[in-house]
Amino acid sequence: MSFRDWQSVQEEVLRRIHAREWRQGELIPTEAELAQEFGCARTTVNRALRALAEAGLLDRKRKAGTRVAAAPVAKATLDIAIIRQEVAARGAKYGYQLIDRSMMRAPAAVRGAMQVTANCKTLHVQALHMANATPYALEDRWIDCEVVPQALVEPFDTISANEWLLQHVPYTHGDIAISAKAADADEAAHLCCPEQAALLAIDRLTWDGTRAVTKVRLLFRPEHELRTEL
Amino acid sequence: MSFRDWQSVQEEVLRRIHAREWRQGELIPTEAELAQEFGCARTTVNRALRALAEAGLLDRKRKAGTRVAAAPVAKATLDIAIIRQEVAARGAKYGYQLIDRSMMRAPAAVRGAMQVTANCKTLHVQALHMANATPYALEDRWIDCEVVPQALVEPFDTISANEWLLQHVPYTHGDIAISAKAADADEAAHLCCPEQAALLAIDRLTWDGTRAVTKVRLLFRPEHELRTEL
DNA sequence: CAGTGGTCTAGACCACAGG
DNA sequence: CTGTGGTCTAGACCACTGG
Numbered sequence: 001m002s003f004r005d006w007q008s009v010q011e012e013v014l015r016r017i018h019a020r021e022w023r024q025g026e027l028i029p030t031e032a033e034l035a036q037e038f039g040c041a042r043t044t045v046n047r048a049l050r051a052l053a054e055a056g057l058l059d060r061k062r063k064a065g066t067r068v069a070a071a072p073v074a075k076a077t078l079d080i081a082i083i084r085q086e087v088a089a090r091g092a093k094y095g096y097q098l099i100d101r102s103m104m105r106a107p108a109a110v111r112g113a114m115q116v117t118a119n120c121k122t123l124h125v126q127a128l129h130m131a132n133a134t135p136y137a138l139e140d141r142w143i144d145c146e147v148v149p150q151a152l153v154e155p156f157d158t159i160s161a162n163e164w165l166l167q168h169v170p171y172t173h174g175d176i177a178i179s180a181k182a183a184d185a186d187e188a189a190h191l192c193c194p195e196q197a198a199l200l201a202i203d204r205l206t207w208d209g210t211r212a213v214t215k216v217r218l219l220f221r222p223e224h225e226l227r228t229e230l
Numbered sequence: 231m232s233f234r235d236w237q238s239v240q241e242e243v244l245r246r247i248h249a250r251e252w253r254q255g256e257l258i259p260t261e262a263e264l265a266q267e268f269g270c271a272r273t274t275v276n277r278a279l280r281a282l283a284e285a286g287l288l289d290r291k292r293k294a295g296t297r298v299a300a301a302p303v304a305k306a307t308l309d310i311a312i313i314r315q316e317v318a319a320r321g322a323k324y325g326y327q328l329i330d331r332s333m334m335r336a337p338a339a340v341r342g343a344m345q346v347t348a349n350c351k352t353l354h355v356q357a358l359h360m361a362n363a364t365p366y367a368l369e370d371r372w373i374d375c376e377v378v379p380q381a382l383v384e385p386f387d388t389i390s391a392n393e394w395l396l397q398h399v400p401y402t403h404g405d406i407a408i409s410a411k412a413a414d415a416d417e418a419a420h421l422c423c424p425e426q427a428a429l430l431a432i433d434r435l436t437w438d439g440t441r442a443v444t445k446v447r448l449l450f451r452p453e454h455e456l457r458t459e460l
Numbered sequence: 461c462a463g464t465g466g467t468c469t470a471g472a473c474c475a476c477a478g479g
Numbered sequence: 480c481t482g483t484g485g486t487c488t489a490g491a492c493c494a495c496t497g498g
Contacts, residue, residue, distance in 0.1 A: 005467075005468080006468090018402070024397065031483080031484065032483090041468060041469045041470065041471095042469095042470090042484095043467095043468070043469070043470085043486095044468065046485075046486090047467085047468095049484090050484095050485085056309075060483090060484065061476085061483080061484080062475070062476045062477060062478095062482085062483050062484045063476065063477045063478055063479095063483045063484075064477070064478070064482095064483075065482090065484085066483090066484080071311060071312050071315060072396065073311045074309070074310040074311075074404070075307050076307070076308040076310055076406050077305050077306070077307050077308075078305070078308065079286075079303050079304070080303065080306055080460075081303045081304075082301050085301060166301065166302065167254065167301075170247075170249075170250070172248070173459060173460055174459065175459055175460070176458050176459065176460060177455045177456065177457050178408060178455065178456040178457075178458075179430055179453075179454065179455045180410035180411070180428035180431075180450075180454075181410070181428050182412075182426070182427065196412070196426055197412065198411050198412040198429065200410040201410075204460075206460075220410075222410065222412075223409075224409065224410075225409045226407065226408040226409070227405070227407050227408075228308075228406050228408075229404065229405055229406065230404035230405070230434075230436075234487080235486075236486080260464065260465085261464080262464090270488085271487060271488045271489065272465095272489090273467095273489085274486085274487065274488085276465075276466075276467090277487095279465090280465095280466085290464090290465065290466095291464080291465080291495085291496075291497090292463085292465045292495045292496060292497095293462085293463055293464045293465080293495065293497050293498090294496070294497065295463090295464065295465085296464090296465080
């Protein structure tokens with residue numbers, strides 16, 4: 001019985017965890033021991049165990065060894081693409097419609113989240129993304145024009161801010177929050193759904209270093225689902 | 231200028247992407263070339279580029295080389311823990327309350343998703359998770375007792391099915407769907423919120439091989455948010 | 461066919477943390 | 480101090496796929 005590539009080592013380790021040969025919280029053999037047992041290099045065992053640790057199934061600590069994670073925190077990965085591609089991936093025809101584009105002072109809540117001052121120049125862009133001519137998502141966005149001056153001359157009438165920003169503005173990291181929200185009158189009108197309908201909301205705040213680039217809320221139609229695997 | 235560990239190689243590559251030294255869709259140098267430039271082994275460059283490819287920033291193909299991803303699909307990772315731990319992590323006191331536990335025929339929709347027959351023995355468990363004595367999440371679960379016979383003798387009155395299953399039943403993979411749902415009368419009563427309030431719903435279907443183990447819907451209070459980073 | 465990434469190896473040194 | 484995982488190296492072979 002020998003396992004010569006890291007995938008088969010990983011499978012064997014997974015099998016032992018599922019079969020409860022190695023119990024939750026229990027210490028498993030060291031990399032060197034497993035390498036000897038499996039007849040492969042320690043590097044190969046390391047690759048397999050590291051992948052499982054990243055997936056949350058193992059806890060590894062120097063000197064302390066490797067344990068089967070007591071509470072396997074599942075990592076569900078959401079792929080967040082440009083909305084146009086998302087719609088296309090569902091086999092629907094993408095449509096875009098600009099609702100509003102204007103310089104305005106952001107509400108206090110938005111200024112707070114973006115950490116900008118009250119008189120910071122911000123651009124507000126609101127637009128509707130459509131799939132097969134029916135509403136798909138409502139985008140409500142604030143852009144800090146001191147960070148992204150190019151946005152001042154971009155009309156956003158044919159290309160969405162969503163797409164334009166991803167392609168033209170670098171960022172270092174972002175925060176995402178997913179929640180549910182009842183549709184207000186305005187949102188219901190744009191999304192062609194009843195007022196008070198339960199909408200899925202994705203809020204994203206994007207940073208370049210220490211400065212907020214943009215804050216966006218995407219509201220999806222009631223039946224919308226985010227899908228992923230475990 | 232030399233970059234001797236994979237993290238610094240990764241940072242340098244990231245810098246060049248952000249600085250647009252390497253444009254979107256553009257071919258970047260081969261691993262061997264970069265290794266020479268950076269004064270390190272090809273393995274080290276490989277480690278850095280592989281990590282960036284997993285993060286969705288690079289597209290790699292044998293023979294075709296490595297390109298900067300045209301549409302950087304952001305991967306947001308949600309950590310899905312046992313609810314008791316989730317509540318504890320927020321610094322609140324966890325509470326648990328069983329609402330219903332009974333053998334019953336699952337609705338057609340549930341049977342379809344779990345791919346079981348109409349007369350399959352299924353256990354229905356409904357329970358409330360609480361934080362600081364206020365409702366936190368409503369759990370509505372179906373368990374296939376042919377796959378998990380031990381569940382038949384488990385009362386689920388002090389330990390939640392959520393936690394018991396994770397600790398006692400192995401699984402191979404799962405599907406997750408996140409959506410928004412308006413509270414019906416029953417749900418509103420349990421969660422102490424107005425009827426029609428917008429709730430965040432997480433549906434999870436867990437498999438062991440080709441057999442469905444359990445299907446669960448978790449409904450969270452209106453103000454609940456799932457947070458993650460990019 | 462040949463260029464590129466994917467992986468394995470044996471050995472080495474290092475960083476961290478338990479005892 | 481010592482055991483464990485984390486990483487780097489140089490070299491090798493392989494698998495895929497573009498031309």
